[in-house]
Amino acid sequence: MTAARAEPPIGRWSRWSDRLNPILVREVQQAVKGRAFALTVLVALVVTVVIATAAVARGAAPDAGRGVFDAGLTTLVPLVLFVVPMQAYHSMRLELRAGIVEQLLLSRLRPRAIVAGKLAAALVQFGLYVSILAPLLATSYLLRGVDVATIATSLGLALVFCLGATAAAISAAAQGATAALQPIGQVVAAFGFGMLSFAMMTFVGTGEYARDLGWLLRRAEFPAVLSAIVLGAAAATTLSALTAQTFLLHAFENRSTGFRVYLFGLPLLALAWIGCFVEPALWAERTAAVVFAATLLGIVFGVFFCTEQRELSPRVRAHVPRRAWAAALAAPWLPGRERGMLCLLLYLAAVGALGWLVWPDPTAATLVFAPGVRVTAFTTGLLRLAAFTAAYGLIYLTLGKGLRRWLPPTFAGNQLARFAVPGLCVLFCLVPVLIDVFLRDGVDQWHGLHVLNPFWTCERFAFRPERGSVLTGLLAAAAGCVLLQLRGLAHGIGEVRAAAALRRRAEAVAWLRRRTASPARSRRWRRATGWRSAARGPAAGRGRSAGSAPAARSSCSISAPMRPATTCATSTGAATRAASSCGCGCTRRKWRRTSTWCSTPRRRWPAPPARSARRGCWRRRSCSGAGARAPRCGC
Amino acid sequence: MTGPLLEVQSLSRRYGRVQAVDDLSFAMARGAITGFVGPNGAGKTTTMRIAATLDVPDRGDVFVDGVSVLVEPREARQRIGYMADQFRPYPNLDVPEYLDFFARAYGLRGRRRLQTVRSVAAFCGLDGFADRPATGLSKGMGQRLHLAKTLLHDPALLILDEPASGLDPRARIEFRALLKELAAAGKGILISSHILPELGELCDSVVVIEKGRRVVAGTIAEIQRSVAAEQAVRLRVLGDAEAAHRFLLTQPGVGAVAVDGDRLRFALAGGDAAAAALLQRAVAAGLSVVEFVRVEADLEDIFLQTTRGNVQ
Numbered sequence: 001m002t003a004a005r006a007e008p009p010i011g012r013w014s015r016w017s018d019r020l021n022p023i024l025v026r027e028v029q030q031a032v033k034g035r036a037f038a039l040t041v042l043v044a045l046v047v048t049v050v051i052a053t054a055a056v057a058r059g060a061a062p063d064a065g066r067g068v069f070d071a072g073l074t075t076l077v078p079l080v081l082f083v084v085p086m087q088a089y090h091s092m093r094l095e096l097r098a099g100i101v102e103q104l105l106l107s108r109l110r111p112r113a114i115v116a117g118k119l120a121a122a123l124v125q126f127g128l129y130v131s132i133l134a135p136l137l138a139t140s141y142l143l144r145g146v147d148v149a150t151i152a153t154s155l156g157l158a159l160v161f162c163l164g165a166t167a168a169a170i171s172a173a174a175q176g177a178t179a180a181l182q183p184i185g186q187v188v189a190a191f192g193f194g195m196l197s198f199a200m201m202t203f204v205g206t207g208e209y210a211r212d213l214g215w216l217l218r219r220a221e222f223p224a225v226l227s228a229i230v231l232g233a234a235a236a237t238t239l240s241a242l243t244a245q246t247f248l249l250h251a252f253e254n255r256s257t258g259f260r261v262y263l264f265g266l267p268l269l270a271l272a273w274i275g276c277f278v279e280p281a282l283w284a285e286r287t288a289a290v291v292f293a294a295t296l297l298g299i300v301f302g303v304f305f306c307t308e309q310r311e312l313s314p315r316v317r318a319h320v321p322r323r324a325w326a327a328a329l330a331a332p333w334l335p336g337r338e339r340g341m342l343c344l345l346l347y348l349a350a351v352g353a354l355g356w357l358v359w360p361d362p363t364a365a366t367l368v369f370a371p372g373v374r375v376t377a378f379t380t381g382l383l384r385l386a387a388f389t390a391a392y393g394l395i396y397l398t399l400g401k402g403l404r405r406w407l408p409p410t411f412a413g414n415q416l417a418r419f420a421v422p423g424l425c426v427l428f429c430l431v432p433v434l435i436d437v438f439l440r441d442g443v444d445q446w447h448g449l450h451v452l453n454p455f456w457t458c459e460r461f462a463f464r465p466e467r468g469s470v471l472t473g474l475l476a477a478a479a480g481c482v483l484l485q486l487r488g489l490a491h492g493i494g495e496v497r498a499a500a501a502l503r504r505r506a507e508a509v510a511w512l513r514r515r516t517a518s519p520a521r522s523r524r525w526r527r528a529t530g531w532r533s534a535a536r537g538p539a540a541g542r543g544r545s546a547g548s549a550p551a552a553r554s555s556c557s558i559s560a561p562m563r564p565a566t567t568c569a570t571s572t573g574a575a576t577r578a579a580s581s582c583g584c585g586c587t588r589r590k591w592r593r594t595s596t597w598c599s600t601p602r603r604r605w606p607a608p609p610a611r612s613a614r615r616g617c618w619r620r621r622s623c624s625g626a627g628a629r630a631p632r633c634g635c
Numbered sequence: 636m637t638g639p640l641l642e643v644q645s646l647s648r649r650y651g652r653v654q655a656v657d658d659l660s661f662a663m664a665r666g667a668i669t670g671f672v673g674p675n676g677a678g679k680t681t682t683m684r685i686a687a688t689l690d691v692p693d694r695g696d697v698f699v700d701g702v703s704v705l706v707e708p709r710e711a712r713q714r715i716g717y718m719a720d721q722f723r724p725y726p727n728l729d730v731p732e733y734l735d736f737f738a739r740a741y742g743l744r745g746r747r748r749l750q751t752v753r754s755v756a757a758f759c760g761l762d763g764f765a766d767r768p769a770t771g772l773s774k775g776m777g778q779r780l781h782l783a784k785t786l787l788h789d790p791a792l793l794i795l796d797e798p799a800s801g802l803d804p805r806a807r808i809e810f811r812a813l814l815k816e817l818a819a820a821g822k823g824i825l826i827s828s829h830i831l832p833e834l835g836e837l838c839d840s841v842v843v844i845e846k847g848r849r850v851v852a853g854t855i856a857e858i859q860r861s862v863a864a865e866q867a868v869r870l871r872v873l874g875d876a877e878a879a880h881r882f883l884l885t886q887p888g889v890g891a892v893a894v895d896g897d898r899l900r901f902a903l904a905g906g907d908a909a910a911a912a913l914l915q916r917a918v919a920a921g922l923s924v925v926e927f928v929r930v931e932a933d934l935e936d937i938f939l940q941t942t943r944g945n946v947q
Contacts, residue, residue: 010745025739026725100723102719107737252708314696315708
């Protein structure tokens with residue numbers, strides 16, 4: 001199979017393309033040979049020529065430049081909002097339908113890389129289409145139709161929307177649950193992107209877009225609006241990409257942490273935007289709006305957090321932080337509905353603290369905001385609305401979490417529960433209405449039975465501070481719901497701590513086993529290499545960090561031909577059956593691409609109870625110490 | 636590493652009401668070719684997909700080279716080459732581009748990538764198909780391309796799910812030769828197929844499952860010994876086969892006598908001594924014995940004896 005042959009020549013492109021995402025390389029290769037791509041490019045070119053001809057025919061009309069710009073941008077819109085996303089959708093669907101994505105996942109490509117590769121391919125296509133239409137845009141500038149800022153802003157917005165739409169398409173394609181639903185999904189995606197393109201084409205084609213953009217460019221609010229659009233699109237793109245990669249992940253991988261970090265990141269992003277672009281006098285009001293939006297968003301995410309399976313998967317369990325305190329800190333970010341509820345509570349607490357800062361109590365507000373901050377009734381109403389939302393969210397999520405216990409512990413069970421939570425809400429809204437209709441002669445006004453109807457209750461009480469008892473009652477009920485779950489929350493943390501303890505114990509056992517595996521051989525080797533004296537030297541004292549002595553590094557280097565780095569297994573998990581193939585319990589990292597060296601990170605060492613064992617650990621932390629077991633792997 | 640290359644431990648997987656795999660356990664040695672045999676719906680593909688980290692069990696675990704596919708799927712994947720029963724390549728890619736893409740996906744870079752693609756293509760006989768689109772290959776060549784893709788990252792364990800289904804006899808023979816070469820190169824191969832005679836020739840050991848449960852496992856010789864308490868014997872006589880039939884019916888330890896022209900086939904209890912004694916008695920009884928052969932049970936016989944044809 002590896003017969004000696006003449007070395008194949010390696011071209012510059014081949015060498016350079018090694019740095020690119022393989023999906024990007026493949027998508028470009030496929031696109032270049034595909035009929036659809038050739039047809040699209042041809043159509044774009046024909047349209048460009050037609051528009052250019054029409055512009056020439058119109059001669060020196062005063063609005064010729066604007067007309068060319070509108071026509072060129074109108075041509076670009078369906079390409080970037082329909083053709084590129086639908087190609088990404090088809091590509092993803094093909095891979096899922098034909099089982100190719102499984103082959104990809106068996107390779108070293110991670111779901112994140114697959115999604116990123118497709119987005120990068122969309123970028124390349126966008127660049128190509130823009131380059132086709134670039135002569136038109138340049139002509140519009142030369143005819144004094146639009147300025148450079150308008151063209152640059154338009155292209156930037158087109159890029160942002162193209163990426164967002166492509167990420168949404170990839171996400172929609174990755175979520176196609178059953179074969180029967182896939183054609184429907186395709187029709188829905190095509191219809192959605194088609195309508196979006198059509199609406200944008202109408203907006204751009206009628207000239208309103210250029211006019212509005214020109215007006216906005218002259219305003220001081222332009223950076224704020226542009227940054228808001230870009231940030232919003234970036235957040236939507238990130239969420240779509242996260243969703244898509246979640247559906248591609250192995251069932252036992254950690255699918256939750258990304259979403260939890262994302263949830264915490266969004267309000268921070270919004271606050272940063274407020275800090276940058278909103279005048280200080282309006283900070284309180286805008287922050288109140290952020291508090292409400294963040295609370296609502298938290299509850300929506302909470303539906304997903306609180307309907308996950310309860311236990312950690314074996315994969316996640318084997319990779320929790322080893323130290324107990326780190327495990328406890330990591331617990332809210334790890335999968336599982338109890339930990340999801342914990343994460344949501346932390347999030348709501350953080351958002352609540354933010355809300356407290358802008359509560360119409362001047363002491364709190366002036367602690368953070370500049371004097372002269374306006375705290376209006378609307379701000380108060382927004383904060384009360386946020387409090388209502390949080391209370392209702394916690395109550396319904398507690399009900400949903402209780403319901404989830406009765407559903408099967410599978411992914412399908414999760415999905416069912418996610419539909420059940422809003423279903424419960426609708427049910428509790430409808431039942432009092434039905435009682436009113438059939439037993440109380442019609443829906444007249446709000447009464448106590450409607451307290452579970454969040455929409456009506458909020459509408460009636462959120463902006464009336466004098467009716468505070470309902471909010472207080474709901475907050476008390478929400479607190480009761482949280483109290484009821486304390487045991488579950490403790491279980492959520494306890495499971496992570498137990499997994500960490502198990503991991504520590506397993507690693508300690510493996511370490512002791514390695515240490516006692518072959519004492520005679522170890523003694524002989526130590527005597528032959530003078531390991532003991534080397535370990536007591538300065539290198540040992542400095543530990544095994546990346547900056548440890550080169551001498552120690554070289555003394556333990558493992559030449560690549562002896563055992564390729566890719567096959568050099570190390571003991572990494574509690575349930576990993578194999579001990580390190582080299583037996584020294586070290587990780588190996590590439591060193592100048594030619595060899596690997598043994599290093600033994602402090603955190604990888606177990607915490608053996610015996611002091612003597614710990615001394616041994618310290619000794620071994622030097623690189624040469626890690627090589628004490630080297631004879632087993634030949635290093 | 637001295638442990639088994641593949642170890643399946645108490646694996647269970649249920650789809651709705653169907654128990655696809657039920658407490659299945661077996662192990663596979665390094666460098667061995669193991670046949671994975673069972674009726675349709677026995678749970679072969681499910682087991683293989685779990686071993687390839689593409690599915691997760693309800694219970695149990697699979698260890699590839701000591702690495703749990705549940706705990707360390709990424710590490711396990713580096714040791715596994717999985718060839719699914721269906722192969723659908725990317726459209727608009729030719730054979731070298733297809734292999735090049737997967738080589739990149741497996742992290743091969745630069746000259747090493749080019750060398751690997753070339754050597755794997757040569758090994759699988761794809762040299763002459765460089766300008767052919769991957770979708771335009773015949774079934775046999777498509778399977779070769781699939782195998783080539785599976786070999787790119789030099790996995791220790793190959794999991795092949797019915798790789799020979801739909802191939803013509805020549806393609807099948809060539810494919811079998813490829814697998815033998817791979818096994819000779821030290822790769823462990825777990826292969827499922829319904830073409831049992833071929834598996835019998837190819838495999839060192841066999842695992843037979845039915846309704847998700849292991850029925851029998853081991854080398855073919857071991858299974859032959861374990862499942863056949865009675866040895867099958869073929870007898871050919873000159874002249875009257877009916878007389879031979881009557882003679883056999885009177886002999887102790889002889890059963891299930893079947894006559895086919897001048898040949899008789901029967902089951903004989905006891906070992907070689909019983910066979911020698913029976914032959915002596917037959918000659919003494921005046922039968923003109925031309926042939927007295929013990930018939931080795933092949934994989935088909937084993938399969939028929941050990942399974943009941945239950946499907947789910």
